[in-house]
Amino acid sequence: xxxxxxxxxxxxxxxxxxxxxxxxxxxxxxxxxxxxxxxxxxxxxxxxxxxxxxxxxxxxxxxxxxxxxxxxxxxxxxxxxxxxxxxxxxxxxxxxxxxxxxxxxxxxxxxxxxxxxxxxxxxxxxxxxxxxxxxxxxxxxxxxxxxxxxxxxxxxxxxxxxxxxxxxxxxxxxxxxxxxxxxxxxxxxxxxxxxxxxxxxxxxxxxxxxxxxxxxxxxxxxxxxxxxxxxxxxxxxxxxxxxxxxxxxx
Amino acid sequence: xxxxxxxxxxxxxxxxxxxxxxxxxxxxxxxxxxxxxxxxxxxxxxxxxxxxxxxxxxxxxxxxxxxxxxxxxxxxxxxxxxxxxxxxxxxxxxxxxxxxxxxxxxxxxxxxxxxxxxxxxxxxxxxxxxxxxxxxxxxxxxxxxxxxxxxxxxxxxxxxxxxxxxxxxxxxxxxxxxxxxxxxxxxxxxxxxxxxxxxxxxxxxxxxxxxxxxxxxxxxxxxxxxxxxxxxxxxxxxxxxxxxxxxxxxxxxxxxxxxxxxxxxxxxxxxxxxxxxxxxxxxxxxxxxxxxxxxxxxxxxxxxxxxxxxxxxxxxxxxxxxxxxxxxxxxxxxxxxxxxxxxxxxxxxxxxxxxxxxxxxxxxxxxxxxxxxxxxxxxxxxxxxxxxxxxxxxxxxxxxxxxxxxxxxxxxxxxxxxxxxxxxxxxxxxxx
Numbered sequence: 001x002x003x004x005x006x007x008x009x010x011x012x013x014x015x016x017x018x019x020x021x022x023x024x025x026x027x028x029x030x031x032x033x034x035x036x037x038x039x040x041x042x043x044x045x046x047x048x049x050x051x052x053x054x055x056x057x058x059x060x061x062x063x064x065x066x067x068x069x070x071x072x073x074x075x076x077x078x079x080x081x082x083x084x085x086x087x088x089x090x091x092x093x094x095x096x097x098x099x100x101x102x103x104x105x106x107x108x109x110x111x112x113x114x115x116x117x118x119x120x121x122x123x124x125x126x127x128x129x130x131x132x133x134x135x136x137x138x139x140x141x142x143x144x145x146x147x148x149x150x151x152x153x154x155x156x157x158x159x160x161x162x163x164x165x166x167x168x169x170x171x172x173x174x175x176x177x178x179x180x181x182x183x184x185x186x187x188x189x190x191x192x193x194x195x196x197x198x199x200x201x202x203x204x205x206x207x208x209x210x211x212x213x214x215x216x217x218x219x220x221x222x223x224x225x226x227x228x229x230x231x232x233x234x235x236x237x238x239x240x241x242x243x244x245x246x247x248x249x250x
Numbered sequence: 251x252x253x254x255x256x257x258x259x260x261x262x263x264x265x266x267x268x269x270x271x272x273x274x275x276x277x278x279x280x281x282x283x284x285x286x287x288x289x290x291x292x293x294x295x296x297x298x299x300x301x302x303x304x305x306x307x308x309x310x311x312x313x314x315x316x317x318x319x320x321x322x323x324x325x326x327x328x329x330x331x332x333x334x335x336x337x338x339x340x341x342x343x344x345x346x347x348x349x350x351x352x353x354x355x356x357x358x359x360x361x362x363x364x365x366x367x368x369x370x371x372x373x374x375x376x377x378x379x380x381x382x383x384x385x386x387x388x389x390x391x392x393x394x395x396x397x398x399x400x401x402x403x404x405x406x407x408x409x410x411x412x413x414x415x416x417x418x419x420x421x422x423x424x425x426x427x428x429x430x431x432x433x434x435x436x437x438x439x440x441x442x443x444x445x446x447x448x449x450x451x452x453x454x455x456x457x458x459x460x461x462x463x464x465x466x467x468x469x470x471x472x473x474x475x476x477x478x479x480x481x482x483x484x485x486x487x488x489x490x491x492x493x494x495x496x497x498x499x500x501x502x503x504x505x506x507x508x509x510x511x512x513x514x515x516x517x518x519x520x521x522x523x524x525x526x527x528x529x530x531x532x533x534x535x536x537x538x539x540x541x542x543x544x545x546x547x548x549x550x551x552x553x554x555x556x557x558x559x560x561x562x563x564x565x566x567x568x569x570x571x572x573x574x575x576x577x578x579x580x581x582x583x584x585x586x587x588x589x590x591x592x593x594x595x596x597x598x599x600x601x602x603x604x605x606x607x608x609x610x611x612x613x614x615x616x617x618x619x620x621x622x623x624x625x626x627x628x629x630x631x632x633x634x635x636x637x638x639x640x641x642x643x644x645x646x647x648x649x650x651x652x653x654x655x656x657x658x659x660x661x662x663x664x665x666x667x668x669x670x671x672x673x674x675x676x677x678x679x680x681x682x
Contacts, residue, residue, distance in 0.1 A: 048636050051628065076638035088633040092651030098637075101647060106638035141651065158637060 001026050001197055002047075002067075002166055007058035009039075009046050009222075016042045018222035019058070024166065027194040031208055031233060032201045034219035035241045040201045041085060043219070044170040047199075048082035049075050063165065077109025079165030083155040083172055090142035095154070098142045099124055103161050127160040131187040149180030156187040167191065168199045173207040185210030205237035218244050252294040252306050260309045261287045261391060264427060268315035268395040273366055275374055276396065283383040283393035290387050299386070302571045302603045303513060303542045308485050313427040313457055315395055316340040320421045323347065325452030331664040332415035332445060336360065339419050339451065341430040341458075342398045350414075356405045359414060362431055363398040372403055377433055380463040381491035385517070388487055392429045392461040399430035399460070404440035406467075413443040413475075413662050418460075420453025420481075432462040436470035436498075443473040445665055448488075448508070450481035462490040466498035468522065473501045475660050477669060480508035482538070489515040494554075496522030503660055505669050506533040506541050507676065513542040520582075523553040531560040532656040534676050535568030535600070542571040547587070549578040552612075555586040561656050562593040563649055564600035565680040572604040574619070580611040589619040594626065594652050596645070596680060646677045 002024040009017040016039045024030050034040050046053045047060065049072035060067040067075060090098065103123075104114040115123065128138060131153040143151050152172055159167050169188065173181055188198065188211050200211055208216075208230065216232040217224045220241070225248035226232065236244070265284050272280070293300045293309075319342040327337055327347055336359065337347035343361025350359050358365065365373045383393035400416060420428065436442060448458065458480060466472055480486045486509040492500055504514050516529050533541035547556050562570045570593065578585045593602045606619040626648050634644035653673050660666040 050632050050636075071640075072632060072635035073638050073640045076636060082636055084633070084636075088627075088629050090630055090633070090648065090651055092654040093647055094651075094654075098634075098647070101639055101643065102634075102637035105640065105643070109638055162638065 001063060003061045005059050007046070007060065008056045009042055010054040010056055011042060011052065015056070016222055017046070020219070020223055022217065022224060024197050024199060026197060028215065029192070029198045029200065029211065029213045031213035031216045032199065032219050033203065033205070033216060033233060033236055036203065038219045039222045040203075040219055041170055044082055044168050044199075044201055047168060048072060048080060073105065073109070076162065077106055080168070081159050081162055081164035081166070082168045082170060083152070083159055085171040085174055087143050087151040087155050089144045091144045093142050095140055095142045096124065096138045099138075099158065099161060102158065106162050124161065127157055130160055130190055131156045132183050133157050148175035149177065149183075152176060152180065152184050153187070156184055160187065160191060165195065166197050166199065168201065170201045171203065172200070173202055173204060181207065182210060205233045208233045220245055220248065252292045252309055254292045256309055257290070257292045257387060258288060261387060264313060264315055264391060265394055268317055268427075270317040270397060272397075273369070276366055279378050280394050280396060283390045286384045286390045287387065287394065290384065290390060293387055299544060299573065303511065303540060305511070308457060308511070311425055313425050315427045315429065316342065317397065319344075319398075323419065323421060323452070325419060325421065327419065328417060328447070328449065330415045330417075331662070331668070332413040334359070334412060334414040336400065336414065336416045337419065338400070338417065338430060340421055340426055341418075341428040343400075353410070353414075354408060356408060357410065358401065358403040360401060361398050362401040362433060365401045372435055373401065373433060376435060376465060377431075377463065380465060380493045380519075381461050381489065381517070385489065388459050389461055389489055392431060392459055395429055396431045397429070400432040400434070402434045402442065402444075404436050404442050406437040407439045409441040410443065413445045415445045416447070418446065418448045418458065419451025420456050422452045424455040426453065426456040428456055428458045430460045432460060434462070434464045434472065436466050436472055438467045439469045440467070441471040443662065444475070445662055446474075446476040448476070448478045448480050448486060450484065450508075454481045454483050456481070457485040458487065460488045462488065464490060464492045464500065466492070466494045466500055466525075468495045469497045470495070471499045473661055474503070475662060475665055476502070476504045477665070477672070478504060478506040478508055478512055478514070479672065480512065482508065482510060484509050486512040487515075488513070489517060491517045492519065492527065494518070494520050494525040494527060497524040499525070500527040502528070503530045503656065505657070506531065507672055510538060511540045511542070513544065515544040516547065518545075518547040518556065520549055520551055520554040523551055526555040528557045529559070530656050530659055532653055533560075533562045533570055534653070534673065535562065535564045535570050536676070536680065537566035537568065540569045540571070543573070545574040545576070545589075547576045549576070549582040549585040549587065552581060552583045552585065554582070556588075558587075558589040559656065560591045561652065562591070562602055563596070563653055564593065564602060565596040567597075567599040569600070570602040572602065572621070573607075574605070575607040575609065576617065576619070578608075578610040578612050578615050578617060582612045583614045585612060585615040585617065587615070587617040591621040592652075593621075593623045594649065595623065596626070596649070646674070649677050650674070
């Protein structure tokens with residue numbers, strides 16, 4: 001589904017990703033772990049198409065298409081969804097309006113009919129229930145004045161509505177207490193399926209207790225230096241990142 | 251630059267052309283204002299209040315005052331949203347196009363000149379009591395040529411539930427000077443909602459120079475929603491002089507979309523404790539347009555509150571001016587004032603001059619002000635695009651969100667919808 005080969009990315013002239021390789025197949029859950037500054041967020045933004053990330057080498061193929069040539073909205077239509085570490089506040093933009101605009105834009109992009117107001121309301125209520133997002137937050141401005149947990153739940157709600165093929169979770173656990181973490185993880189788990197893959201980017205193993213990965217990768221200095229199964233995450237939790245970094249250097 | 255000579259000559263010829271017979275008391279009011287004109291300083295850059303708003307192209311025109319009611323109106327009259335409606339053409343009340351039949355009989359609502367002809371005591375006593383004719387050239391001109399305009403009187407304790415809707419239209423023809431003089435008197439405890447539309451009608455080139463006197467007696471409430479959507483080749487000036495007695499509430503919103511040069515002046519004065527005014531405005535300005543807001547809110551007595559929230563959306567080569575002055579006098583303890591002005595510039599060529607001024611002479615007050623001038627945040631646009639919304643639509647959504655924070659305060663729902671639709675029309679056309 002996603003194939004990243006020898007990806008090099010510069011930000012402000014500084015090389016952050018230095019030859020990253022990653023293959024993700026349908027239905028798989030991959031976790032990327034790594035110390036701060038290893039390039040985790042850069043990877044998620046490059047995949048979603050944010051400005052300011054200069055790809056100097058390598059390729060990213062998603063479902064047979066060159067992802068790097070696509071605009072951010074085209075990537076969303078194709079099935080990429082990035083749940084952001086810091087969801088952006090949109091003062092004055094009603095959350096319900098936003099969700100409907102997004103859903104219908106994606107549906108148009110996928111050649112599907114738009115949903116009418118009634119069908120949309122029914123769908124959004126159903127999905128909001130999934131992430132336990134209170135009704136009143138649907139009526140407020142997008143993320144404005146939301147708590148950390150509410151913002152993350154709003155992200156997962158968007159993911160549930162837009163039904164991506166690949167969901168990227170960028171540090172979704174940051175700033176969440178254990179109850180909020182559980183709600184978010186349950187939301188993600190309910191979206192798992194044979195056709196949908198996830199890339200879970202996290203600093204801590206904690207999230208992976210709730211969202212069990214098939215593969216775990218360690219990202220350091222802009223490269224994946226080690227891959228394994230979920231046991232690797234537990235080992236990192238126990239011993240820290242030092243030993244992997246040393247082994248990789250050796 | 252406008253010189254004293256040019257200004258005097260221009261105004262004098264208008265005074266000459268605008269002569270019309272009227273009641274002796276009104277004649278005295280007019281003459282006094284006319285006499286002021288020679289003494290008023292020219293409206294040029296040397297005056298702070300006119301520094302960024304060049305009126306010279308207007309003063310180079312020969313305008314024609316409208317001294318008698320215009321003949322039958324040939325243009326279209328928009329459908330209204332309220333049960334009570336008043337239509338004015340070239341500043342004159344047109345009863346045949348208006349409908350005030352459902353208002354309570356104790357309420358007077360119609361044209362000012364009719365009230366003058368009826369020898370209405372209240373008009374005699376209160377016309378000219380709030381608006382200073384010497385504020386500037388145009389207030390003097392309006393007063394010196396006062397004829398018709400809106401007159402609303404709501405007696406004590408009468409609460410009008412449904413809005414009164416007012417359409418300001420123009421007949422065909424060029425270079426008309428339209429000068430409504432609007433007097434609203436709400437007696438103690440009275441309540442009313444006014445919805446105003448300033449529209450081109452059949453006209454295109456005209457100068458709408460309105461002067462309002464809004465008098466709120468104790469505990470009166472006035473909600474006042476205005477949509478200035480004049481012809482893009484017209485000039486528009488509205489000065490709203492508001493006098494608020496104890497525990498009265500004035501809630502005013504001006505949404506400015508139209509005119510080549512549009513200027514709105516709020517001149518608010520509290521005369522007894524416990525009054526509150528909420529002033530809001532939105533200006534949407536593009537190529538060839540200038541929108542100017544001037545506020546002068548004076549807390550002269552203790553214990554009053556004012557909120558001033560103004561937002562500007564500028565595109566193309568649009569220009570805007572915001573000058574918000576709040577004065578808290580020495581004895582006006584426990585005053586509470588909060589002023590904000592936020593501007594969103596969608597292009598490099600757009601320009602805004604904003605100047606909030608708090609002048610505080612009392613020591614026990616709550617007062618704050620803040621202004622911003624900025625562009626759309628790239629993070630916000632990216633966030634929307636990452637959700638499948640294309641760039642153009644993302645920009646529109648964000649602009650709508652920015653403006654919605656003013657529009658959402660319009661308490662008359664169909665008007666709110668109209669305003670949003672109007673905004674969307676602009677946003678659909680703009681290029682970044």
